Amino acid sequence: MVAEKDNHRGPRIPALNTKLIIFVVLSFILLINDQRNNYLSILRNSIAIAIYPLQSAVEIPSRLTDWFDLRIKSKEILIKENQNLLSQQKINSSILQRYESLEQENERLKEILNAASNLDNKVEITRIISVNVNPYRHTIVIDKGERDGVYEGQVLLDADGVIGQILHTNFLTSEAILISDSDHALPVEINRNGLRTIVLGNGSYTKLDVPYIPNNADIEIGDLLVTSGLGGKFPSGYPVAKVDFIESDLSEQFYKVSAKPIAYLNQVRELMLLKPE
């Protein structure tokens, strides 16, 4: 009798089997549609907006430590850092002067060749708000979304090289896939001689695969791989990786080559979104 009176601990749960069927069917419908077409983005977007406060709340500790760092650092350290930065700035601007002249020369040469291309791309700074949420894929969430004009396929850089590209956009945030994700492929060329190939991620932050280099190709350890612009997504000329391992097996058709990404894929917090003209 106790069990029947007690609503919470009673044995019968109303319509349990029906609920199971409804929710399982619903999950399958979502799963199939999510992969085939895009009209589920409204649902995804509204959930993303709902969890945005949580995602920013999780960020608060690291922002606080940044803030305290800035205020607690002693004056001497700041002066020293400032001097270092100033000298670095001078060196950089001297390099930039050369770059400008080179760019002009390049423009002139391109005009002669009748090629249209622009080296001067604009970027927008963005911050990672969560990483590693899914251990099976290399994706990150950044704090810029559709509101800021982010679009799918937009390129992400850090100060050193290519990081990845935007996978989904939500209203306030977007999700990006890194070049090290095992589903990511990136058309590149060897900077030294223009040999075109593809760089594949393999799930490691420090190693990328370069699978299709024929056995007689001209490739050396230390060669810089830059984006070739051939896929149509990444503009050409951004550094991606340095070749750090070559093994030749004459019975195979291709070299075994791997390369180390130039960008620190698992250490960055501030990134740059490449803006279209």
Next chain:
Amino acid sequence: MSKDKQNNTNRMVALVMGIIGLTLTIIPVPQALVHFKPNWILLLLIFLSINLPKQFNLGYAFVFGLIIDVIKGAFLGQHALALTVIIFITTKYHLQLRIFPKLQLMAIIMIFLVLYHFILFWINGVAGISTEIQDYWGPMITSWIIWPITYEIMSRYFVYATPKKEV
């Protein structure tokens, strides 16, 4: 305590615990620990469906699943499906699960964890996402280890009529 009041208290506690669970899911961890993040929401939902099955069952599992899908950037419906299946089993057999000794319950929990990760693995496989099978052992083991602790913590905050002892 009246039934309605008890329901409301439990709903509030579940909401707070759900938010804590989602925060723990989002929180960034050092690279070495990425593959060892426990499935907090799964543990919470198993607890709820065993102890308060009339109030919290498949609906909650489905909604939490969708939220986790968005957080993890997985396919919409992947975690929702896995959670729905597990919570269906725990709700269906909640009376048996409730009277199991702690050790036996832990063994059953391991089976649920394996099944949960198998469903996720299977959907990834069907969708053509290549994943390493060993990546799935980390969260299983950590979730399993923290299950008794979370169980103790959770049972302190929820209000439910304790089974009447025979006199």
